[in-house]
Amino acid sequence: MSGAIIDLSKEPVPEALTTEICIVGSGCGGATAARLLAEAGHEVVVLEEGRDFIGPERNQRDSDMYDQLYMDRGGRATSDLSISVLQGRVLGGGGVINACDVVPMPEPVLAHWAAKYGLEDFAPDRFGSFQADALDDLSASRIPESLVNSANNKLRIGAEALGYRGEVMMHNRVGCQGLGTCLIGCPVHAKRNPRMVALPKAIAGGARVFTRARAVEIRHPGQELKEIRVRTLDPLGYHEQEEVILRAKVVIVAANAIASAQLLLRSGIGNLQVGRNLMLQPQLPVIGFFKEKIDGFDLVPQSYAVTEFEQEDNEDVGLWGYRIEGVMGTPGIVSTLLPFSGAEGMQAMAQYNRMAASLLLAPDRPSGHVEVGRGGRLIIQYTQRPDHQERLRQAVYNATRIYLAAGATRVVVPTAPPLVIRSPIEAEKARDITFAPATAPLVSAHQQGTVRMAPSERDGGADPDAKVYGTRDIYVFDSSGFPTSASSHTMTPIIAASRMLTTKLLTRI
Ligand SMILES: Cc1cc2nc3c(=O)[nH]c(=O)nc-3n(C[C@H](O)[C@H](O)[C@H](O)COP(=O)(O)OP(=O)(O)OC[C@H]3O[C@@H](n4cnc5c(N)ncnc54)[C@H](O)[C@@H]3O)c2cc1C
Numbered sequence: 001m002s003g004a005i006i007d008l009s010k011e012p013v014p015e016a017l018t019t020e021i022c023i024v025g026s027g028c029g030g031a032t033a034a035r036l037l038a039e040a041g042h043e044v045v046v047l048e049e050g051r052d053f054i055g056p057e058r059n060q061r062d063s064d065m066y067d068q069l070y071m072d073r074g075g076r077a078t079s080d081l082s083i084s085v086l087q088g089r090v091l092g093g094g095g096v097i098n099a100c101d102v103v104p105m106p107e108p109v110l111a112h113w114a115a116k117y118g119l120e121d122f123a124p125d126r127f128g129s130f131q132a133d134a135l136d137d138l139s140a141s142r143i144p145e146s147l148v149n150s151a152n153n154k155l156r157i158g159a160e161a162l163g164y165r166g167e168v169m170m171h172n173r174v175g176c177q178g179l180g181t182c183l184i185g186c187p188v189h190a191k192r193n194p195r196m197v198a199l200p201k202a203i204a205g206g207a208r209v210f211t212r213a214r215a216v217e218i219r220h221p222g223q224e225l226k227e228i229r230v231r232t233l234d235p236l237g238y239h240e241q242e243e244v245i246l247r248a249k250v251v252i253v254a255a256n257a258i259a260s261a262q263l264l265l266r267s268g269i270g271n272l273q274v275g276r277n278l279m280l281q282p283q284l285p286v287i288g289f290f291k292e293k294i295d296g297f298d299l300v301p302q303s304y305a306v307t308e309f310e311q312e313d314n315e316d317v318g319l320w321g322y323r324i325e326g327v328m329g330t331p332g333i334v335s336t337l338l339p340f341s342g343a344e345g346m347q348a349m350a351q352y353n354r355m356a357a358s359l360l361l362a363p364d365r366p367s368g369h370v371e372v373g374r375g376g377r378l379i380i381q382y383t384q385r386p387d388h389q390e391r392l393r394q395a396v397y398n399a400t401r402i403y404l405a406a407g408a409t410r411v412v413v414p415t416a417p418p419l420v421i422r423s424p425i426e427a428e429k430a431r432d433i434t435f436a437p438a439t440a441p442l443v444s445a446h447q448q449g450t451v452r453m454a455p456s457e458r459d460g461g462a463d464p465d466a467k468v469y470g471t472r473d474i475y476v477f478d479s480s481g482f483p484t485s486a487s488s489h490t491m492t493p494i495i496a497a498s499r500m501l502t503t504k505l506l507t508r509i
């Protein structure tokens with residue numbers, strides 16, 4: 001049997017729908033589960049509130065693409081507006097708009113989860129094959145030197161001058177043409193993401209994929225047949241339209257660490273742990289300005305990482321320290337991040353081809369939670385801890401010294417007020433960054449936690465098979481279950497975890 005992608009903003013809404021397995025979300029977690037379950041002969045329906053955007057529809061225009069490919073049109077933020085919470089909202093999820101960095105879970109982190117959190121299936125010897133399969137799904141390879149652009153090379157030159165360890169990163173591109181617009185979708189489909197790998201296989205196995213279909217409530221969590229209330233959306237995804245009920249025996253929620261908890265909370269499902277233990281891994285950009293042309297928008301925007309300061313085996317938390325990773329935004333996002341306006345802002349943007357930027361990426365402890373307000377409205381509460389602030393200050397200090405060692409004339413940290421550093425001695429100014437609410441453009445792309453897996457209901461929202469406590473066959477197969485930061489990047493861990501959890505589920509259904 002062959003399945004299909006059915007756009008509910010255009011196609012007639014099916015009347016009574018029943019399926020064996022309903023999966024909410026078509027990203028790394030959901031698409032992987034859909035593929036394995038459909039290939040094993042199970043009846044699968046995937047619900048996805050985004051639409052399928054392929055080929056020329058990915059028009060490389062900031063305004064259109066953030067509007068259509070990102071959750072809340074790119075405007076999602078914590079309740080105090082301190083942290084921009086970026087997530088995909090498109091068929092294929094975050095993999096469609098992410099930076100393609102492939103960073104598997106380090107073995108010490110896996111061992112930490114098994115020993116400290118009782119998640120024995122994550123022990124390196126058990127989890128290794130799932131991680132290898134995830135790398136295979138992603139066609140993971142080292143980024144070729146020919147695609148490392150001069151902005152990332154500046155980071156490498158500066159790091160090497162100071163004797164810091166770093167590496168050209170792994171990625172999941174095949175046939176990349178170096179267009180540089182990865183964060184607003186790849187128009188030539190060079191990314192081996194869930195849209196291009198798992199979903200076509202799921203559909204070939206018979207899965208039906210409904211797009212512009214938002215799950216708003218799961219009813220009867222303790223019964224054999226659950227009801228999922230689904231609202232269709234208009235073609236642009238702005239407004240809800242009709243309501244349809246889908247019935248399913250097994251429900252897999254894989255809507256992302258924020259939306260999965262939101263859906264469970266809206267439905268009144270789960271224990272008091274649901275929504276808690278949120279990690280956002282807030283990242284801070286820094287920008288080096290050079291005299292010469294850099295053209296950081298050319299080739300692969302994110303290809304070199306300074307790994308000197310990352311710690312993979314912290315006894316207390318597993319992954320700790322910080323990384324400095326080259327990055328380049330499209331003009332729209334860069335202009336909003338630069339801390340200048342008026343003539344000064346114009347002058348800074350006129351230097352767009354002379355900038356080399358980095359994201360400072362420090363894992364965090366659980367520091368927030370997700371709530372729902374009236375009508376299911378999402379509230380993301382997060383308080384950045386002093387230890388996270390301190391590691392970001394250290395990261396600013398070292399990133400600025402690296403850019404200066406590579407020949408930058410000044411390094412700008414886009415805080416309010418802006419920090420402009422012109423010499424290694426001035427790098428000490430990093431110690432003055434206060435991180436008072438909404439004074440630093442913190443960005444989250446790797447949300448984790450909120451339905452933590454734990455052997456005891458006291459400690460988590462789901463058991464080690466990711467079954468939500470207190471339910472009959474309602475699971476969460478995304479990074480919601482992670483007790484600590486899985487890796488500096490979440491795509492590979494989520495695919496690997498979904499593979500492991502789905503394989504276990506297949507032994508029971
Ligand atoms: C800008 C950006 C860059 C990133 N770069 C990297 C990187 O380079 N490397 C890396 O490893 N990771 C990266 N990440 C993180 C990684 O892409 C995500 O962690 C991963 O895609 C999450 O997978 P997921 O399956 O949990 O959720 P998602 O991929 O977010 O998929 C969830 C899907 O569920 C849908 N959905 C949500 N709620 C509902 C609902 N109620 N009903 C129906 N559908 C719903 C959403 O529309 C979405 O498409 C990046 C993320 C972002 C945002």
Ligand code: SF4
Nearest residue numbers: 176177179180182186
């Ligand atoms: S850099 Fe490569 S992967 Fe990114 S958008 Fe361009 S062609 Fe696609």
